[in-house]
Amino acid sequence: xxxxxxxxxxxxxxxxxxxxxxxxxxxxxxxxxxxxxxxxxxxxxxxxxxxxxxxxxxxxxxxxxxxxxxxxxxxxxxxxxxxxxxxxxxxxxxxxxxxxxxxxxxxxxxxxxxxxxxxxxxxxxxxxxxxxxxxxxxxxxxxxxxxxxxxxxxxxxxxxxxxxxxxxxxxxxxxxxxxxxxxxxxxxxxxxxxxxxxxxxxxxxxxxxxxxxxxxxxxxxxxxxxxxxxxxxxxxxxxxxxxxxxxxxxxxxxxxxxxxxxxxxxxxxxxxxxxxxxxxxxxxxxxxxxxxxxxxxxxxxxxxxxxxxxxxxxxxxxxxxxxxxxxxxxxxxxxxxxxxxxxxxxxxxxxxxxxxxxxxxxxxxxxxxxxxxxxxxxxxxxxxxxxxxxxxxxxxxxxxxxxxxxxxxxxxxxxxxxxxxxxxxxxxxxxxxxxxxxxxxxxxxxxxxxxxxxxxxxxxxxxxxxxxxxxxxxxxxxxxxxxxxxxxxxxxxxxxxxxxxxxxxxxxxxxxxxxxxxxxxxxxxxxxxxxxxxxxxxxxxxxxxxxxxxxxxxxxxxxxxxxxxxxxxxxxxxxxxxxxxxxxxxxxxxxxxxxxxxxxxxxxxxxxxxxxxxxxxxxxx
Amino acid sequence: xxxxxxxxxxxxxxxxxxxxxxxxxxxxxxxxxxxxxxxxxxxxxxxxxxxxxxxxxxxxxxxxxxxxxxxxxxxxxxxxxxxxxxxxxxxxxxxxxxxxxxxxxxxxxxxxxxxxxxxxxxxxxxxxxxxxxxxxxxxxxxxxxxxxxxxxx
Numbered sequence: 001x002x003x004x005x006x007x008x009x010x011x012x013x014x015x016x017x018x019x020x021x022x023x024x025x026x027x028x029x030x031x032x033x034x035x036x037x038x039x040x041x042x043x044x045x046x047x048x049x050x051x052x053x054x055x056x057x058x059x060x061x062x063x064x065x066x067x068x069x070x071x072x073x074x075x076x077x078x079x080x081x082x083x084x085x086x087x088x089x090x091x092x093x094x095x096x097x098x099x100x101x102x103x104x105x106x107x108x109x110x111x112x113x114x115x116x117x118x119x120x121x122x123x124x125x126x127x128x129x130x131x132x133x134x135x136x137x138x139x140x141x142x143x144x145x146x147x148x149x150x151x152x153x154x155x156x157x158x159x160x161x162x163x164x165x166x167x168x169x170x171x172x173x174x175x176x177x178x179x180x181x182x183x184x185x186x187x188x189x190x191x192x193x194x195x196x197x198x199x200x201x202x203x204x205x206x207x208x209x210x211x212x213x214x215x216x217x218x219x220x221x222x223x224x225x226x227x228x229x230x231x232x233x234x235x236x237x238x239x240x241x242x243x244x245x246x247x248x249x250x251x252x253x254x255x256x257x258x259x260x261x262x263x264x265x266x267x268x269x270x271x272x273x274x275x276x277x278x279x280x281x282x283x284x285x286x287x288x289x290x291x292x293x294x295x296x297x298x299x300x301x302x303x304x305x306x307x308x309x310x311x312x313x314x315x316x317x318x319x320x321x322x323x324x325x326x327x328x329x330x331x332x333x334x335x336x337x338x339x340x341x342x343x344x345x346x347x348x349x350x351x352x353x354x355x356x357x358x359x360x361x362x363x364x365x366x367x368x369x370x371x372x373x374x375x376x377x378x379x380x381x382x383x384x385x386x387x388x389x390x391x392x393x394x395x396x397x398x399x400x401x402x403x404x405x406x407x408x409x410x411x412x413x414x415x416x417x418x419x420x421x422x423x424x425x426x427x428x429x430x431x432x433x434x435x436x437x438x439x440x441x442x443x444x445x446x447x448x449x450x451x452x453x454x455x456x457x458x459x460x461x462x463x464x465x466x467x468x469x470x471x472x473x474x475x476x477x478x479x480x481x482x483x484x485x486x487x488x489x490x491x492x493x494x495x496x497x498x499x500x501x502x503x504x505x506x507x508x509x510x511x512x513x514x515x516x517x518x519x520x521x522x523x524x525x526x527x528x529x530x531x532x533x534x535x536x537x538x539x540x541x542x543x544x545x546x547x548x549x550x551x552x553x554x555x556x557x558x559x560x561x562x563x564x565x566x567x568x569x570x571x572x573x574x575x576x577x578x579x580x581x582x583x584x585x586x587x588x589x590x591x592x593x594x595x596x597x598x599x600x601x602x603x604x605x606x607x608x609x610x611x612x613x614x615x616x617x618x619x620x621x
Numbered sequence: 622x623x624x625x626x627x628x629x630x631x632x633x634x635x636x637x638x639x640x641x642x643x644x645x646x647x648x649x650x651x652x653x654x655x656x657x658x659x660x661x662x663x664x665x666x667x668x669x670x671x672x673x674x675x676x677x678x679x680x681x682x683x684x685x686x687x688x689x690x691x692x693x694x695x696x697x698x699x700x701x702x703x704x705x706x707x708x709x710x711x712x713x714x715x716x717x718x719x720x721x722x723x724x725x726x727x728x729x730x731x732x733x734x735x736x737x738x739x740x741x742x743x744x745x746x747x748x749x750x751x752x753x754x755x756x757x758x759x760x761x762x763x764x765x766x767x768x769x770x771x772x773x774x
Contacts, residue, residue: 153682154673154679154682155673155682156682157681157682157683157686158672158673158677158681158682158686159672159673161686161687161690162687212679212683212725213724213725215684215722215724215725216679216683216684216722216725218684228684228686228687230684231682351628351631352628352629352631353628353631353633469673472673473673480657480658481658483658483659483660484659484660508630509630509631509632510630510631510632511631511632511633511634512631512632512633512634513634513635513636514633514634514635514636515635515636515637515638515641537675598649598652599649601650602649602650604648604649604650606647608646608647609634610623610634610636610640611645611646611647612645612647613634613636613641614641614643614644614645614647615645615647615649617641618641619638619641
């Protein structure tokens with residue numbers, strides 16, 4: 001195909017020439033026929049037959065010669081290209097075999113063809129014949145170093161004693177959790193928070209975003225030999241090719257690692273708006289696609305140095321960042337604008353009345369919210385980024401944050417021969433999260449079959465934990481399907497928050513049951529009680545019976561009851577599909593997730609949802 | 622008195638405490654305790670320890686996981702009068718191992734989360750009914766698990 005393209009490109013001028021020739025002769029023919037009626041009748045027949053007889057032959061000769069010339073040219077180009085291609089292939093393969101002979105440890109200096117980041121300058125060629133930096137074989141290979149991968153590693157280690165697990169990540173960080181990057185880290189008073197990445201939860205307890213400190217892990221070099229096995233993390237390496245037949249992967253520097261069981265947990269990459277992609281370098285370097293630690297650090301710096309930030313996107317990430325920046329806006333003298341096409345924040349998740357309520361809350365956090373805003377054009381003018389919307393509104397800002405969704409990372413699909421889902425994106429896997437024999441996928445990148453709710457792909461923290469854990473179980477022989485429904489949560493500051501489970505899509509008909517809230521119905525109160533701000537863990541903490549000092553009265557003065565206009569103080573919202581509850585939002589109602597989970601698991605049709613709402617005992621506490 | 626309103630396809634019901642006083646007549650499906658798909662608590666239906674229980678934090682999966690499993694198993698299956706009295710050696714081994722990783726297993730007051738960053742995202746909670754049915758010795762077990770959880774894996 002490539003050859004054809006090059007050939008065609010080279011042929012183009014020739015092709016054009018010959019086609020004009022054709023056209024011109026054609027025109028001549030046509031004009032001749034048009035002129036014919038003007039001539040005398042007698043002349044008609046004779047002119048028709050012999051008209052342009054001489055010119056005809058000439059025309060044929062010309063075209064013929066062109067074609068012949070073209071043909072010869074094509075033949076020569078093809079053979080030349082093929083020769084070049086063969087040369088290149090032999091070149092590459094000789095380099096590969098060279099590397100293999102020298103051993104993986106010394107493969108690193110040979111960057112050559114590989115066009116990706118060089119590995120860190122850690123000890124490469126050891127003095128004695130010691131172990132290579134990268135193990136040649138990993139019984140459990142986890143591609144991706146995020147939440148799902150870590151949960152799987154833990155699960156594997158718990159179930160397979162002495163397991164040796166290798167995590168390969170293209171980031172420079174050990175596995176960490178993402179929710180605090182758009183929430184808690186921003187509320188920290190500690191000026192060194194961008195370095196330590198430690199955050200204080202609402203109850204004052206401190207925590208790091210890293211799942212485990214470095215001492216938890218073994219070094220990749222020792223993985224194959226360390227007694228009792230362990231989890232090793234290979235950072236700054238990207239898996240670029242997967243050979244399923246040979247059960248091995250290839251890294252960007254050419255190193256190969258073979259595996260017995262493999263997990264793909266590659267997550268995704270933030271989407272960008274096309275108008276920004278096309279807007280040129282000046283705009284792009286003032287745009288943040290927020291996902292990783294480095295994005296948090298960069299945006300934090302921007303928030304202190306610039307005067308205006310605009311967030312495009314009204315979903316979880318956009319709204320949380322807007323609230324986080326909004327709270328700082330007064331102290332920093334920062335203007336925070338948020339714009340999105342929906343009618344209100346979380347417009348795709350919450351029913352309209354709650355979405356409107358949420359938008360008002362975001363505005364109170366100091367954010368200028370522009371709804372029904374479709375970005376038409378972005379440019380850089382007079383030292384400002386100018387965002388022009390379809391309805392003519394213009395926003396002039398210093399920096400843009402695009403929070404418009406996530407593109408699941410399926411780069412390995414081609415080389416590994418894995419199916420990609422066309423509806424939801426991501427790797428298509430079955431209910432047991434398996435893509436193919438010995439290959440599982442978990443987290444944001446997995447489009448899995450949910451026995452209760454149908455095929456879906458979920459981009460939430462708890463889902464990464466639940467699916468990672470399940471994948472780890474299945475990699476150690478459990479063969480269990482996705483069954484325990486994951487949940488998600490979001491806080492709009494310390495006073496208002498919600499937890500949700502299942503399919504929470506605002507397109508579905510909903511039934512909401514509300515009552516007045518009290519001071520205990522706030523994220524701050526529930527964090528104090530449970531001892532953790534990561535609310536997917538609050539249930540576990542309760543069961544473990546751990547946190548002794550958590551009982552009421554722990555944290556100083558009670559918070560004042562939240563001020564709300566309408567009576568949406570606290571409540572339960574049911575999302576229905578064909579009269580069955582498929583999703584539930586617990587609005588300022590906490591510690592009730594098990595009941596919600598049960599209702600969805602049952603999948604029953606309930607005649608009166610108010611009766612179902614009673615099961616939550618929202619008035620108790 | 623509860624009242625309703627309808628906004629398009631969304632129905633909103635406002636209730637007071639009195640409205641919800643009467644017990645619910647909504648029916649829930651009976652749970653099958655032997656459902657193979659369900660997550661279990663600390664103890665599996667077979668009586669074995671569920672090392673993957675989120676309530677253990679990462680105790681069974683960390684560098685001292687092996688020692689922890691030995692000590693805890695010994696304790697769990699112990700039939701001595703003073704439960705676990707024959708397991709001292711195992712616990713000592715576990716203690717020694719943990720001392721090598723002070724960052725992961727802070728030796729001070731167990732109720733503090735400690736300066737280490739070691740808190741883990743315990744994946745999903747076990748089904749509450751199972752956890753509740755953990756046997757009597759659970760009181761001690763859960764305390765052990767609890768302190769270890771707080772102490773991080």
